[in-house]
Amino acid sequence: MLVVGGSGFLGREVLRRAVAAGWDAAATYLTRPADLPSVTWYRADLRDPGRVAQVLDRARPAAVINAAGGHADWAVTADGAVQLALAVARAGCRLVHVSSDAVFSGAAVHYREDALPDPVSRYGAAKAAAETAVRVGVPGAAVVRTSLIVGHGRSAHERAVHALVAGTRTGVLFTDDVRCPVHVDDLASVLLEITESDGSGVFHAAGPDPMNRHELGVLIARRDGLDPARLPPGLRSDVDPPGGLDIRLVTDATRARVRTRLRGAREFLGADAP
Ligand SMILES: NC(=O)c1ccc[n+]([C@@H]2O[C@H](COP(=O)([O-])OP(=O)(O)OC[C@H]3O[C@@H](n4cnc5c(N)ncnc54)[C@H](OP(=O)(O)O)[C@@H]3O)[C@@H](O)[C@H]2O)c1
CATH class of the missing domain: 3.40.50.720 (NAD(P)-binding Rossmann-like Domain)
Incomplete structure (x- = not known):
């Protein structure tokens, strides 16, 4: 390969x-x-x-x-x-x-x-x-x-959350931009x-849990023991041009063809735990 x-x-x-x-x-x-x-x-x-x-x-x-x-x-x-x-x-x-x-x-x-x-x-x-x-x-x-x-702390999204909380990076996490991590x-x-x-x-x-980038950031911060209040929210619709806002991949046909179970972000980031 x-x-x-x-x-x-x-x-x-x-x-x-x-x-x-x-x-x-x-x-x-x-x-x-x-x-x-x-x-x-x-x-x-x-x-x-x-x-x-x-x-x-x-x-x-x-x-x-x-x-x-x-x-x-x-x-x-x-x-x-x-x-x-x-x-x-x-x-x-x-x-x-x-x-x-x-x-x-x-x-x-x-x-x-x-x-x-x-x-x-x-x-x-x-x-x-x-x-x-x-x-x-x-x-x-x-x-x-x-x-x-996302995964193992190595994704761009996880690294961005850590940098925003640490104050080593400026920017926002969109609240109007939905994906299926x-x-x-x-x-x-x-x-x-x-x-x-x-x-x-x-x-x-793609995973079964649609969520915006800010929600994803909050879950990552909680998993990693960081303060989610330090993650600044923002709007993708304020960016020019904004790009796609709410994009959800439907996976029914794929799930019928593969054995691997695609977990949702709430599950793999521990938000489903009681
Ligand atoms: N990350 C996401 O959230 C996300 C979401 C949807 C789709 N995707 C897709 O998933 C795939 C992998 O993403 P990723 O996050 O793993 O990307 P990544 O970490 O940025 O890795 C990119 C890889 O491409 C190589 N590369 C960059 N420019 C290249 C060039 N000109 N010629 C040949 N190789 C080049 C890099 O090599 P070096 O590191 O050695 O420079 C690296 O191996 C991409 O097709 C991306 O579009 C990613």
């Missing part, structure tokens, strides 16, 4: 699980490889199609998971994913592509796996373009849309399960 973006937050968890499951694992990084024994590392920039093809030639993977993040950078998130899909099509291996709920505007609030993207942000547009390229270029590929990824362990497990299957098309891997 080759995990593109293996040095990232999600990529590392996928690699840990893949190695534990007996996969011979290779991975790419951009700035620094992760400290994971028994993984073969390649430096690769998705903006360099020659290098992407070269890594596939060397690693000769049976399956590729694209967990790379390029935010709103079109050259990485859209064009890079297209180049990777083309290289995978030439190599004839399996492709599992990680996408985002940001492909949706929020106008419909609830989005099933067969909903068509209607992005309202640069990031969402780049992720939507990548999805199309992957599905058309590699018809057997799986596209896995997910939501806010997922635990990184559950997501990594779903990705591995889908990779090991022949499932194609679109999957939704």
